[in-house]
Amino acid sequence: MIERRNVFDGVAIGEDMLSMEHITKIYDNGFVANKDVNFSVRKGEIHGLVGENGAGKTTLMKVLFGQEIPEEGRILIAGQPSKVQSPLDALAYGIGMVHQHFMLVNSLTVAENMVLGDEPVKGMLFDRAKARQMTAEVAKQYELDVDPDALVSDLSVGYKQRVEILKMLLRGAKLLLLDEPTAVLTPQETKELFVQLKKLREKGFSIVFISHKLGEIKEICDRITVLRLGRYEGTVDVKDVSEADISRMMVGRDVFLNIKKEKAQPKETVLQVRGLNFYNKLGIHTLKDVSFDLRKGEILGVAGVEGNGQSELSDMLAGLLTIQSGEVSICGESIRSKKIREIREMGVSLVHEDRMTYGVSRTQSIKENIVSDRYYKKNYNSHGVLGLKKILSDTQALIKEYLIKCDSPESEVRTLSGGNMQKVVAAREFSAAPKLLLASHPTRGIDVGAAEMIRKKIVALRDEGTATLLFSADLTELLSVSDSIFVMCEGRIVAYFPDASAVDEQVLGEYMLGLKTMSKEEMGGVLHG
Amino acid sequence: MGNAVKKSKDMTKTIERRFSFLRTLFAVLIALAIAFVLIATVSEKPLQDFITLLVGPLKNTSRMATIVSKAIPLLFTGTAVCLVYSCGQINIAAEGAFFGGAVAATCVAILPGIPPVIHIPLCAIAGGLAGAAVMGIPGILRVRYNVVTIVAALMINYVALYLGLYIILNPLRDPSAGFEASFLFSESALLPGLFGNQRIHLGLLVGLAAVVLGYWLLNHTAFGLQMRTVGENEKFATYSGMPVGKTIVFTSLISGFVAGVGGTMETLGNYQRFVYSGFTNHGWDGVMLAVLCHNDPKYIPVAVLFLAYIKTSADALNFSSKIPPEIISVIQAVIIIFVAAERFLAGWEHRSIVKHSKDAMSKGGAE
The missing domain is CATH 3.40.50.300 (P-loop containing nucleotide triphosphate hydrolases)
Known part of the structure; x- marks a missing residue:
């Protein structure tokens, strides 16, 4: 059972319910994902966390949800310095996260998924009736319509997301962290989600909304915090800024949309x-x-x-x-x-949708990723022996042309950011x-x-x-x-x-x-x- | 700022490399500490025995020759497994390929009347082909019928062993030998010794050549690029248009050939006739060596020397004390476990990477 601390009950609407100060998170490969980042959420607001991919948004939320332990910095929950060491801690404080990839078991029903990990029991047995009742109650309470008996595998993406949100609410979350919730939705589903989120805001819930879609941020967020290259760029009221202002904060220069x-x-x-x-x-x-x-x-x-x-x-x-x-x-x-x-x-060239599996070989060098489709051709090898110099010089030229940020053509692709990995794929497929x-x-x-x-x-x-x-x-x-x-x-x-x-x-x-x-x-x- | 970040990335690599070395060093030290404790509990003269364990192999030239002699077959099997593992195939049939190679070489070596310049290469080719067949079969089964390689390889080892023993103990058995062994090899098939020492034979040069060729094949040829790409990410190789199945089959054949030649060299270099009655363990050692070397033949000579040294230590201890050779096997196992454990010292490594990244960031921030 998750012990609930109800720490946010004493916080008034519009006051800071939670703040993160000077958070620094460094990964094992030396990548600094967050550097001295500050972040705070007020009760009853939808707070946009925006930035380019690789800016450290997800990392910051994982720190808040207890999935990553920061090297430096502290988290104040309702004004008290607190330790969030695991998702269970986070849930006990009333912080819930909906991941980009849903954490639902496809072969189980909605009700079973709702209570998973915190199941109601009758004696030693799972109390299915209670689970259905709990699901129906919470769905009614928050006006998020779900069928407790539907199999998750039959649900649409938008529906699954609703189940995820309800799951967090059932576990007592007062603050919801949504990691790019609209990335997988159609425009209609997005609209519906926004209606639901606004309802939750009226009921005094707070939501952190991670996104890099400017239109959505303008539409739904009250305030936004911008991260760039792992650093804190500032927090602003959305009504004071234009989409162009936000994109400039995110990218650090003007972008032609x-x-x-x-x-x-x-x-x-x-x-x-x-x-x-x-x-x-x-x-x-x-x-x-x-x-x-x-x-x-x-x-x-x-x-x-x-x-x-x-x-x-x-x-x-x-x-x-x-x-x-x-x-x-x-x-x-x-x-x-x-x-x-x-x-x-x-x-024929193919930029495959599954970049990590088909697009690149992560543990091989940029050089070898670039020539993987052409190494056998005459200008790269003679009688089976590779022309390593030619491969190197051609790779260098492509790195320059496609502005791939890397130490050298010999660097393993896994050391690159997502954007630079995709540039490697583009360099290979487009240059053919x-x-x-x-x-x-x-x-x-x-x-x-x-x-x-x-x-x-x-x-x-x-x-x-x-x-x-x-x-x-x-x-x-x-x-x-x-x-x-x-x-x-x-x-x-x-x-x-x-x-x-x-x-x-x-x-x-x-x-x-x-x-x-x-x-x-x-x-x-x-x-x- | 870009510069500082770049430096910090380079630093990360340097730290990773440094810890890879430290990990090996610590693994050996811990293993030695455990060895000392083990020796202390079973020995009457622990300090002396411990010194024997450490420097026994260097006591005289005969023992040093033993190190080299023990190293020769491992050069072949280590390289063979590095190649097939680089291609992502957990093909552990090197043991059977080594044994099968020795048997096939024996078939050719007992033939009379062939001059040495032809006879030795003929034996090697026969041994190599037999080895290629043994390791090639799991490769073909994997590609054609999607059989799990490790299972096929494990089974084929026994096929090679018992088929080989059948051949040796029936058509090739010398009834006059007085024990279970083949006919005598022809003089012309025996490998010449090097440096006037019969135990350091021609196989040393062939083995070193195998290491160099293996490294060259992996890193300088189009086929090697295919091998490594298939090994790292088979789906990516397919998507890139590489002939994945062909690569797996040919790699298995090449590895088997190398292991088979190893079996040939070991047999013709050390014995007058075929004398094995079971697995020789050289193939299993090859698997261990490939793991230690991260499948890179470049490190095979050092790793082989290390393993041969420990084995010679074991012999020396066995000779000069009452410590059972099993203890040495325990020590070997402990070393491998520690070196193979990637997360060993990971906390320390993480802290020092964090420290460098922070320094780089604060320098970057000041710019």
Whole structure:
């Protein structure tokens, strides 16, 4: 059982309920994640914790939640210096955290997940009726509607998040730490979440909202604290600053939020996909009769809630998954039963969505990560012996061109930040002079500066004639980078917009959620013939 | 500021390297302390025996030659396991490959009438191919049928052992030997000694060559890059378009070849006929060596020398005292456990990295 201390009850609305002073956290690899950071939360506020990826937001919250022990600094809870050594301590104080990746057991019901780790018992047995009753009560109390008997595996992402929040409330949390809660939500789900958060604020709860999406911060937060490169940049009232001010604090310079590009000049068809179907290992039909064309010099965006067939589509086009039925041809040549290397040699590059597993080999050098797709070619090896000098000089040139921050080309990729890792991936995939670029979430989880550079490069490649298929969960990015867009829902293409500038997030969201579907005739343009 | 951060990162690497050395040093010291306690409890003259343990192998040239002689087979098996482990395959069939290599070499070595310049290479090739077959099978099974490598390798070791013993004890058995052994090797197949010492034989040079070639293969060839990439991240290798299956199979074959040649050299360098009646443990030692060397053949010679030294110490103790050789095995095991324990001294390491990062930050902040 979690012992509850109810320390926040004595704090009045609008007063500091908690503050962190001079927090310094240094990881084992020498990385200074937080340096002398100050942070405070008032009772009854939504406090934005903002900064680029790698700025130390998550680390600071892990310190507050007892998952990381800081090297220096102290935490004052209701004015008393306190030690938070573990998540159990944090929960006892009334601090709850909802992680970016949900901590729910898929095979259990909502009620079972709600009480997990703190189960009600009758004698020696689990008291299921009590668990259901507790869940129903807390759901009613906070007006967050959930079905106690639903299996978690059947729930949508937004629903799961609601369960996570309720779980923390059930455990007596008065302060909720939400780590990038909107990263996985559709615009509609985000809106719903915001309504719920505002209700909680009215009831006197406090919320720390981690994000790097400026629009959301403006909309929901009362105050924000900005971190940059692990340092404290300041705390401001949101009503006093503009989005541009916030981004300047985050990045330390002016950022152009919209990329500039000329109108696309699409030419002949490069990628032709016809009637593609895929059944995964469990026999689930994840791609249903997918057909589309992609032309030279065009960026075709793919919108969709994650898990609606996008991963299967990009893996299949790159040869990582075998084509079961349907036809894929690149410049008129089928890729069926071709090896990955052969497909790459046809001019296909892939920025894989799973950067840590497929995008890079973390324990190898930048050099070896850069040449992994081309080391066997004539200019890098003769009779099986590597031309190490040529590899080194080419890597150095790419490090310079892509502004990869590193000690040397020999540094292991694991020592780089997320943004710089992605630059390594981009350097390799973009420098292969692709005819077809498959870019799957190319800027996910990386800092604004690196994302800006990668987007610019994608547009530059388009202007040189590359055909690009861009998958992204970030609709702002998708709308600003793509020339045309199609939407996937449940493995199908459900909408096609020949001109990306003529749609907005709202419209895309409706198709992404399956609320609307275009007829075959309306989507006719997705096949250029 | 950028500069300061960069320096601190370099410093982190230096600290990591320093602690890697310290860890080994402390591991050896702790193991020796435990050894001393063990010796003190079983020995009548503990101090003298402890000194024998420490410097016994250096007492005379004969013992020093023993160190080298014990080191030769380990150069092969250590390199073989480094290669296959670098490719991420927990293929522990080096033991069987070493044994199988010795058997195959025996088949060729008993043939009469072949001049030495041809006979020795022929034996080595036969031994190498047998070794390649033994280690290659788990590799092929893994690639074709997704069999767990460690299980296949463990089983294939016994296949090699008993098939080998069957061949030696039936078609190749010399009934006139008076004990279970093969026919005598032809003179032309016996390895010449080096430095006028019969126990330090040609195998030393071949073994050192294997180490150098192994290192070169891993770090300077396209195939080596494939091996390491498959070993570090197989999915990344696949995504990059590397021929993953081929790489695993060829690596297993190459490793097996090296181990098989090792078995050949050990047999033809030290014996007149095939005399083993069971596993020789050289393959298992190879696994241990690869772990100690983090799969990098560069460190194999030093690690091999260390292991051979301890083994010679054991012999010396066994010879001059009543301490059972099992004690030495305990000491060896303790050393490996401490060196392999990555978190050993981790707290200390973390504190010193923190200190340097802080210094770098405060310098950076002042700029």
